[in-house]
Amino acid sequence: MADMKTFCGRTNPITGALDWAEESEEYDYHQEIARSCYADMLHDHDRNEKYYQGIRAAVARVMARGEKVFVLDIGTGTGLLSMMAIAAGADFCYAVEVFKPMAEAAQSIVEKNGFSDKIKIINKHSTDVTVGPDGDMQVKANVLITELFDTELIGEGALPSYEHAHQNLVQDGCEAVPHRATVYAQLVESELLWSWAQLQPVEVEGGRLVPPPAVGRCAGAHAVCDVQLSQVSPSSFTPLSPVCTMFSVDFSKPVSSAFQCHSTQFVAQSDGRAQVVLSWWDLHMDPGGTIVCTMAPSWTYSQPKRAPWRDHWMQSVYFLPTESRVTEGDQLSLTVCHDDYSLWYSLQPNSQQDTQAEAPPSRPCCTCQAHLVWTRSRFGELNDRRRTESYVRALHSVLRDDGVCLAVSDGSLLPVIAHMLGARKVFSLENSRMSKQVVEQILEANAMSRGVELLEVRPEQLTRNDLRGEQISVLMGEPYFSTSLLPWHSLFFWYCRTALSGLLRPDAAVLPGAASLHMLAVEFQDLWRIRAPCGNCEGFDVSPMDEMVQRSLDFRESREAEPHPLWEYPCRALTQSAAVMTFNFTQCVPQQPISSQGSLPFIRTGRCHGVALWMEYHLTDDITVSTGLIGPISEQGDCEWSRHRKQGVYFFRSPWQSPGDGRRQVSYSFTFQPSSGDIKMDFSITA
Known part of the structure; x- marks a missing residue:
């Protein structure tokens, strides 16, 4: 029987056409490997050194009690931490890795380093691992090693994994590396960061475009905003609180994934608008807290250049549901809540603590749709005054008194601005119902619903009837499209312009030209580290991982550019x-x-x-x-x-x-x- 081929349809982000591409498990395998950032972790000497120190200390404590050392390594990745444990004197290590390509890589690395008789790679999720004579593990572990963390600490399911491990896979009173994690936060006012969360009023030729009330009241998207905070200058925000210790998790004891809230009281350090919470965490590798791996941004260091760089763990920016005025000396309480996968923050005066304890702050949820349509960087782009001024000047130069404009961009303010500048009629193509509804809210808030008509139709399907018989004198776009990943994906505007050519006046202006x-x-x-070969890492040969990544890159038809926000790198x-x-x-x-x-x-x-x-x-x-x-x-x-x-x-x-x-x-x-x-x-x- 001939092999069955699978074809998958994808919309081409540049041409807009539906492309059919042959897919296979082999292709998916290589894509996953090529996109993996294990090189970043393996090049993180500070992380690796602190883990190694913590592992040696934990193994030594168990050996000092006269016990054999059985290690459970959850999320082993390349197997590096498991090899550290055996090198430190552990008797046996069970290394759990759910991602099959990584489990295979770990097996190759373990064998190459001569540890295959003392390390068992288990290709399962840890919650599926069994213990017993016929199980994946012969005995419960007395040392628990994990690397289950993301920028938000718990976003990769660390809490449920720990909860299950303590109930089923490790002995009571086990040693844990890391031993503890501590989450820190600082309340700030920042025009820059707040511009990523809320649409600001736009001044246009003496007029004012205001955001819809529903957007201003909205608590925003619940997902964390993870950034390299070291690249956010302290001059771009005003601290309103000290750096507060919010909560800690002791990984050597049973861990709960249930909903929890933690509050910290502080005195406001200055007057300002409470808008944003900056957050990061530390890993304490030993019970005494002498071996610490911190995610703190470089500007918290006395010598910022000595701060370690890492991209697999960054820092978090949380936006408060609403901004509020605070005065220097105010007694305030900052509360963080978390479920099993995410965190969120709220701010209250101390006097409201009893009420808050009865009704904990609910998880933020977008009710205005704008935070579902626009990314944080898109909010920042729409709030960029200098950029808006460039478009206003450009539109001024091409608009006529009888101008009929057609805008082709996703969720854009350009059609609203064109109407404010005097265009007789403005049409705008919207690619989605949700995007159309957000722009409709803006038009309604600014009493412009009659001057701008939104059309939910593809460019090649647009007819003169849709345009009420009008011919377009100005075709405009930012251009911005939500489907764009790489910079040149916005050339989709060019293909739209081509599809619309029959609806344009002979002398129509195209903006941009x-x-x-x-x-x-x-x-x-530092960014080079995410693609650099590792070879040797802390004395262990991890070259099989380099070889696998290289094979995956070679598997692709051609080498490609990758999208990265270079302001962070x-x-x-x-x-x-x-x-x-x-x-x-x-x-x-x-x-x-x-x-x-x-x-x-x-x-x-x-x-x-x-x-x-x-x-x-x-x-x-x-x-x-x-x-x-x-x-x-x-x-x-x-x-x-x-x-x-x-x-x-x-x-x-x-x-x-x-x-x-x-x-x-x-x-x-x-x-x-x-x-x-x-x-x-x-x-x-x-x-």
């Missing part, structure tokens, strides 16, 4: 930035491919880890909006990146050394395929 793809060769301060420019490809939106998408080749000389010394890529949109001949670099490159090569969009990063398989004398250069080749919307790219070093 063009876009350009830009590149820059860079040296990353500092890098140095080793070349000048350059526009490497231009797309003319005043014309339809061409039939033939567009190609571009060239080279950029290295002008600064450093290790070139890859290329940063972004789009710039030329609204008019003299007004450009960048989704990448937003300021000049410093003399040292430091870059300032837009916080609103992710940039593309193409990692080289191994770093290239830049002499910085201009004699070596990075050569590039780009090809845009109109039929698929793909941009193929290739790079090399030339003398």
